[in-house]
Amino acid sequence: MTAPAKNRIESIDLLKGLVMVVMALDHCRDYVHSGARIFDPTDPLHTTWAIYFTRWITHFCAPVFSFLAGTSAFMVGRRKTVGELSGFLFKRGLWLVFIEFTVINFAWFFDPLFHNPSLVTIWSLGISMIVLAGLVYLPRNIILAFSLILIFGHNLFDGVRLDGNVLWAILHRFEVFPLSDTYSFNVFYPVVPWVAVMSLGYCFGSFYDSPFDTSKRKRMLNIIGLITIALFILIRYINIYGDPTPWTHYASFGQILMSFLNPNKYPPSLLYLLMTLGPAMIFLANSENLRGRVVNFFSTFGRVPFFYYILHIYLIHFIAMMLAQYSGFGWRSMINTQWVTESPALKGYGFSLSMVYLVWISIIAALYPLCKKFDRYKIGHKEKWWLSYL
Numbered sequence: 001m002t003a004p005a006k007n008r009i010e011s012i013d014l015l016k017g018l019v020m021v022v023m024a025l026d027h028c029r030d031y032v033h034s035g036a037r038i039f040d041p042t043d044p045l046h047t048t049w050a051i052y053f054t055r056w057i058t059h060f061c062a063p064v065f066s067f068l069a070g071t072s073a074f075m076v077g078r079r080k081t082v083g084e085l086s087g088f089l090f091k092r093g094l095w096l097v098f099i100e101f102t103v104i105n106f107a108w109f110f111d112p113l114f115h116n117p118s119l120v121t122i123w124s125l126g127i128s129m130i131v132l133a134g135l136v137y138l139p140r141n142i143i144l145a146f147s148l149i150l151i152f153g154h155n156l157f158d159g160v161r162l163d164g165n166v167l168w169a170i171l172h173r174f175e176v177f178p179l180s181d182t183y184s185f186n187v188f189y190p191v192v193p194w195v196a197v198m199s200l201g202y203c204f205g206s207f208y209d210s211p212f213d214t215s216k217r218k219r220m221l222n223i224i225g226l227i228t229i230a231l232f233i234l235i236r237y238i239n240i241y242g243d244p245t246p247w248t249h250y251a252s253f254g255q256i257l258m259s260f261l262n263p264n265k266y267p268p269s270l271l272y273l274l275m276t277l278g279p280a281m282i283f284l285a286n287s288e289n290l291r292g293r294v295v296n297f298f299s300t301f302g303r304v305p306f307f308y309y310i311l312h313i314y315l316i317h318f319i320a321m322m323l324a325q326y327s328g329f330g331w332r333s334m335i336n337t338q339w340v341t342e343s344p345a346l347k348g349y350g351f352s353l354s355m356v357y358l359v360w361i362s363i364i365a366a367l368y369p370l371c372k373k374f375d376r377y378k379i380g381h382k383e384k385w386w387l388s389y390l
Contacts, residue, residue: 008303009075009208011287014295015280016068017302019061021364024312026058028360031320031334034350036341042262044248044255050353052258062121063268063276065305066194067201069125073132074205082136088388090133095389096126099310107313108340110321115183115337119170122309124189128198131191135199144203150196155270158244174266182337190267197273214288221285228278236260236271243269300368303375307390308367315363324349 030036039046041055077085100123109116135143154172162168169175169187177185207217235242247259263271301308317334324346325331333345340346378387 009288010295010299011284011290012068012071012208013299013302014287014290015283015302016065016305017298017300019064020301020305020308021298022058023061023065024316024363025054025356025360026061027313027316028363029054029353029356030340031316032323032351032356032359033353035353037343037346037348037350042258044250044258047258049254054353054356056261059265059272060276060280062124062189062265063197063273064280066125066128066197067204067277067280069128070132070198070201070203071205071208073129073136073198074202075208077136077205078209086133086136089129089136092389093126093129093133096122096129100126103310104313107310107317109336110317111335111337113337116186116339118186118188119190120188124191124194125198127191128195131195132199132202136202140203140206143199147196147200147203150193151200151273152270154193154196154267155242155244172267186339188266193268193273197268197277218285218288221281225278225281225285228274228281232271232274232278235274236263242271242274297368300372300375304371304378304390307374308371311367311370312363315366316359319359319363323351327351 029041033051035041035047035051041047041051073085073089076088080088100120101117104120104122105114105116105118106112108118108120135146138146157172160168161173163175164177166177166185166187169177170191172190172192173187174190175187177187179185206212207220236247239246243263245264247256247262250256250259261275263269263275265272320340321331321334324334327349329346329349333343333349334340336343336345338344374390378390381387
């Protein structure tokens, strides 16, 4: 078996792989679960703990991956000049934005007419890389200050609505813009604060510089992670700032806890980022020495995340087509002109949560050998420049 390149950090690949695998669970829920078309899975008044956790655990995926993409960019930069790194990030960012509007948008909807061009995860990664391409010319402490100011301060603008303003939505607001009776433009992932999450990860890449002591890195990541979690609990408890949706008192403690642990994702609030990035840092601090088959399994996905991401959406959507056909809705009902959970053609469609997990496990099992083979190919063909874009 070919070993991964020695300059890779196993704990980063492991965490990337974990969040990629978990991410697929939420997408399976969207396309398979009956409740996905009826109620918000995090709504304390309608959900169950099983459904809530299935959605909640996936909150970690986008911020952790964006953060680690920044860390990986720092490590790539150790082998390049600043100009070369900037050029690489700019070109790769443009590539990701293009892929979002074409390959990824088609995967979500299977709509050849593209009735719903949408800015989703890959767009946010692409635009963040483009911004980072400019930031890398600045001193690291300036990049860190920029990142923290955006992350901690962007919720000051929650009250600025500017309904119908596309530029403002792209910057800082989740919004759907009807273009006609059948077409719309969807801003699901605004630029702020996603660009700051990636640039913060870039700053944390210095912890993995060769002169940085391993024990010191572990101590620092643990301390920062614990402080981040403590800040989440404190600011969330005060319930004044950090999220546009305050937590609510309900009849039971369980419902209150659900509300407390459900900060806003679109766009990600300060509290959402504190809740997700804090545990990620603690995981990074304490996973460097983990080895074995389980670690290798998840790390495989972490070494080929873009390849895996594209395949998993198409495979989930194809399986959903077969399930729709099997359950009497017809496979054409999965050619969507709206987001799958909003499609009128799928009213009444869906299966139990156990089916969601069965599909999820099947997806991961099917994609593992493909990802493993592609990982080996990348390792054995470093001379092929285009592999860095996959």
